[in-house]
Amino acid sequence: MRALHTAATGMMAQELNVQVISNNIANMRTTGYKRQRAEFQDLLYEHVRRIGTQTSDQGNILPVGVDLGSGVKTVGTPRIMTQGTxxxxxxxxxxxxxxxxxxxxxxxxxxxxxxxxxxxxxxxxxxxxxxxxxxxxxxxxxxxxxxxxxxxxxxxxxxxxxxxxxxxxxxxxxxxxxxxxxxxxxxxxxxxxxxxxxxxxxxxxxxxxxxxxxxxxxxxQSNVESVTEISDLIAAQRAYEMNAKVITATDQMLQTGTNMLRS
Known part of the structure; x- marks a missing residue:
């Protein structure tokens, strides 16, 4: 199922996010260090029903579509070049x-x-x-x-x-x-x-x-702020856990469908 791949991209993205955060925390006492942050973008979409498609001979237009996303990708880990103390x-x-x-x-x-x-x-x-x-x-x-x-x-x-x-x-x-x-x-x-x-x-x-x-x-000094990094770390951990739960839920759905076919 598509959800397995989509959730996997989310887990990989948050794993990279945690790596960036951990490097920031490791360099909290590094002279002149500038913190990084991970930036993400959504991946390509499958347009099952395109927005604006004509739905009748009278010219009715589809106001919303059905677009299925394929996950997330990392686009950069830019440095925040603000002044340190x-x-x-x-x-x-x-x-x-x-x-x-x-x-x-x-x-x-x-x-x-x-x-x-x-x-x-x-x-x-x-x-x-x-x-x-x-x-x-x-x-x-x-x-x-x-x-x-x-x-x-x-x-x-x-x-x-x-x-x-x-x-x-x-x-x-x-x-x-x-x-x-x-x-x-x-x-x-x-x-x-x-x-x-x-x-x-x-x-x-x-x-x-x-x-x-x-x-x-x-x-x-480094411009890393401990409170910001810890809160970002918690958010990344929760996002990783939610993507893992999506994989678990998808696996259970596949197992249910397989058991139905066998019965």
């Missing part, structure tokens, strides 16, 4: 973006990725890198004897070196924005790469053209 850490190399931009990161193969995770470190050469060792762009090197490292809201990195009382400007962190942030491709390690859907990257200075400003000694 800023958490003060007190650490000089922790920086957060308050606005639309992303930090630009150079990968080992020379390509670029983008992140909202500003928990930066220094490598053995004093270069500013991510926790995974990838270079933050543009390249900024901090002298090993530098102190009082500061990053202002425009992204300008300064430090005091021995022999100078005036802080020395070491470089400026730039930010990158995209026309469609939800079109970025997640690749793990809190990194995204550009796609055709995201549009080309637009590099610029913080506080200019809506890129946002930089907040030193802060990190952007």
């Amino acid at each position: 800023l958490l003060a850490t007190g650490r000089d190399l922790d920086v957060a973006i308050r606005g639309e931009g992303f930090f630009k990161i150079q990968m080992p193969d020379g390509t670029y990725a983008y992140t909202r995770d500003g928990s930066f470190e220094m490598d053995d050469q004093g270069r500013l890198v991510t926790a995974g060792g990838n270079l933050v762009q543009p390249g900024i090197t901090i002298p090993n004897n530098a102190s009082s490292i500061t990053v202002n809201s425009q992204g300008q990195v300064s430090a005091t070196v021995p022999g100078n009382t005036t802080p020395q400007v070491l470089g400026t962190l730039t930010l990158t924005r995209f026309v469609n942030k939800a079109g970025l491709q997640p690749v793990g390690d809190n990194l995204f790469t550009e796609t055709v859907a995201s549009g080309a990257p637009q590099d610029g200075q913080a506080t200019v053209d809506g890129l946002g400003d930089i907040q030193q000694r802060n990190l952007e």
Whole structure:
């Protein structure tokens, strides 16, 4: 019966929905993480009686039809790119973006990725890198004897070196924005790469053209809300159970029909 297949598509859809929700919950404490949501559409219909069909020689028109749907499909798991809460850490190399931009990161193969995770470190050469060792762009090197490292809201990195009382400007962190942030491709390690859907990257200075400003000694938290995720999880579980009951009911109907034929 058609209902078995239709209910099965519903169960598969809710299984994927639970996977998305579980990933959100797992990343509740991941710096700069952006939550996902599953989006669904109904499948094709069989038009047993088409709306608007003429039903008599006098020209009567069928006001409603008989349309049998074939279930549901997943069309996407877009990311919700809303701002996460800023958490003060007190650490000089922790920086957060308050606005639309992303930090630009150079990968080992020379390509670029983008992140909202500003928990930066220094490598053995004093270069500013991510926790995974990838270079933050543009390249900024901090002298090993530098102190009082500061990053202002425009992204300008300064430090005091021995022999100078005036802080020395070491470089400026730039930010990158995209026309469609939800079109970025997640690749793990809190990194995204550009796609055709995201549009080309637009590099610029913080506080200019809506890129946002930089907040030193802060990190952007995940935008996952526990209450929302738990309520969505319960709703997905109930939908899964109802689809399972449809399969059970359909099986009982088939069994009854089979027993009638045998008797």
